[in-house]
Amino acid sequence: MSHDHDHHHDHSELSETELRVRALETILTEKGYVEPAALDAIIQAYETRIGPHNGARVVAKAWTDPAFKKALLEDGSKAIGTLGHVSRVGDHLVVVENTKERHNMVVCTLCSCYPWEMLGLPPVWYKAAPYRSRAVKDPRGVLADFDVALPKDTEIRVWDSTAETRFLVLPMRPEGTEGWSEEQLAELVTRDSMIGTGFPRKPGEPA
Amino acid sequence: MNGVHDMGGMDGFGKVEPEANEPMFHADWEARVLAMVRAMGAAGAFNIDTSRFYRETLPPHVYLSSSYYKKWFLGLEEMLIEKGYLTREEVAAGRAIQPAKALKHGKFDLANVERVMVRGKFDRPAPQPAKFEIGERVRAKNIHPATHTRLPRYVRGHVGVVELNHGCHVFPDTAAMELGEHPQWLYTVVFEGSELWGPDGDPTTKVSIDAFEPYLDPA
Numbered sequence: 001m002s003h004d005h006d007h008h009h010d011h012s013e014l015s016e017t018e019l020r021v022r023a024l025e026t027i028l029t030e031k032g033y034v035e036p037a038a039l040d041a042i043i044q045a046y047e048t049r050i051g052p053h054n055g056a057r058v059v060a061k062a063w064t065d066p067a068f069k070k071a072l073l074e075d076g077s078k079a080i081g082t083l084g085h086v087s088r089v090g091d092h093l094v095v096v097e098n099t100k101e102r103h104n105m106v107v108c109t110l111c112s113c114y115p116w117e118m119l120g121l122p123p124v125w126y127k128a129a130p131y132r133s134r135a136v137k138d139p140r141g142v143l144a145d146f147d148v149a150l151p152k153d154t155e156i157r158v159w160d161s162t163a164e165t166r167f168l169v170l171p172m173r174p175e176g177t178e179g180w181s182e183e184q185l186a187e188l189v190t191r192d193s194m195i196g197t198g199f200p201r202k203p204g205e206p207a
Numbered sequence: 208m209n210g211v212h213d214m215g216g217m218d219g220f221g222k223v224e225p226e227a228n229e230p231m232f233h234a235d236w237e238a239r240v241l242a243m244v245r246a247m248g249a250a251g252a253f254n255i256d257t258s259r260f261y262r263e264t265l266p267p268h269v270y271l272s273s274s275y276y277k278k279w280f281l282g283l284e285e286m287l288i289e290k291g292y293l294t295r296e297e298v299a300a301g302r303a304i305q306p307a308k309a310l311k312h313g314k315f316d317l318a319n320v321e322r323v324m325v326r327g328k329f330d331r332p333a334p335q336p337a338k339f340e341i342g343e344r345v346r347a348k349n350i351h352p353a354t355h356t357r358l359p360r361y362v363r364g365h366v367g368v369v370e371l372n373h374g375c376h377v378f379p380d381t382a383a384m385e386l387g388e389h390p391q392w393l394y395t396v397v398f399e400g401s402e403l404w405g406p407d408g409d410p411t412t413k414v415s416i417d418a419f420e421p422y423l424d425p426a
Contacts, residue, residue, distance in 0.1 A: 017236060017277055017280065018234070018235075018236045020280070020284075021236040021239050021240055021280055022236070022239075022301075023298065023301035023302075024243065024280070024283070024284055024298070025239055025243060026301060026302060026303075027293050027297050027298070027301070027302060027303050028243060028247070028287075028293075030302060030303035031292070031293065031303045031307040032307050032314055033246075033247065033250060033252075033292065033307065033310060033314060033315065034243065034246045034247065034250070034314070034315045034316075035314065035315065035316040035317060037316075037317055038246060038315055038316050038317045038319060038320055039239065039242035039243065039246060040242075041317055041320040042241075042242040042245055042246065042320055042323060043238045043239075043241070043242050045320065045324055046231065046238075046241070047231055049324070050324075090325050090326025090327070090328070091326065091328050091329070091330065092326075092329065092330070092373065092376075094371070094395075107215075109213070109214050109215030109359050109361075110212055110213055110214075110215075110259075110357060110359060111212065111259055111262070112275070116326070117325070117326070120231070121231055121241075123225065123226065123229050124226060124229065124233075124275065125223050125224060125225050125226070127275045128220075128223075128275070129214055129217075129220040129271070130220040130221050130222060130223045130224070131223045132214040132215065133214040133215065133216065133217040133218070133220045134218075134220070134223070135215075136215045136216060136361060136403070136414045137215070137216045137218075137361075137403075137404055137408075138409070139409070139412055140409060140412075142223055145222050145223040145224075145225075146223070146225065152411070153411065154411065155411050155412075155413065156409070156411055156412050156413070157397075157412075157413045157414075157415070158412065158413070158414045158415070159395075159415055160215065160359065160414060160415065160416045160417075161417070162357045162358070162359060162416045162417045162418070163329075163357060163373070163376060163379070163393050163417035163418075163419070164255075164326075164327075164329040164376060164377070165373055165393070165395075165417050166326075192225075
């Protein structure tokens, strides 16, 4: 594929990038490195199989099954591996529990490390400079950007994902959910509550 | 390297702005870039640490002004050129000109897709016993390698406590430079906010990093 840069710059930076990306894929395909259908399949798998619904199921299970919760906090990857209905998870997943005394929050200051299999691909804000720079220095200020306020004496623990370990926050179970099923509870678990920048929804709170 | 990617503790980037109902990709090309990075990595063209290093070595103004997947694209293209999988001439022409370089794991085709859907394993057998115990006080070394490292600047020189031992893992500092895996013990080390940010720091804050043993001294 060719693209002529002599014509006037009437296309946006985005379409410039789009042309370059297409050119790269063409070269990789022509050289026999990748099969475009395999790239399509990767994208489709990300779009359909991973996402916060996986993490929500794990959290809901931990809220209702004390033995599972104990195993999850001891070895996240191993415990999740015992759940047939959740997509497979890689190694080195550490699950950290929020309590009244301690609130956990996860960041990757150096790049964008995030538990993809549990939460899907990270949102733009997680990968962007404002969050990465401030989460470790001013976590309460960052939480305020999410309209989250914690009691003054609650300890905030920030986990900077600097290696291949990945962190998932186990949020506190909302009050008023006694007797709820795992499926009902999973509906309350938000992505941000598993990053530590939000809380699960309360019963009756709109999605 | 002391690059702009090492952002922990920097000021001036403004508020965090979550996007309501954010789509997984903001343009089709972003998805193609993600897929190409995953595919070429799985085919053996580079490891995850090398790919991070190529994004970190983008010029600072480019790093700071490019969207996330634009950084991925720029890093991927440069890395594939430098590793000999394509040439600048081919990039300029937008088509293959030179013969292909053999990939360690062969062409990435449909049969390989499942492999990229689960993260790789990074733990390795321990070449020697761990130096530090849980609960031990350690000081993050004051080191400034010009190449890839996962020791962020904001903890260097500061004292923390070993909280978890994750076993021995591939050492990114050497793996990124293709100098071998050199597995090292990996610990979660937790620092008091006031230790990192001084007396004005929030006293209720603690920050941990996952630190490889060569990053740490006894304290």
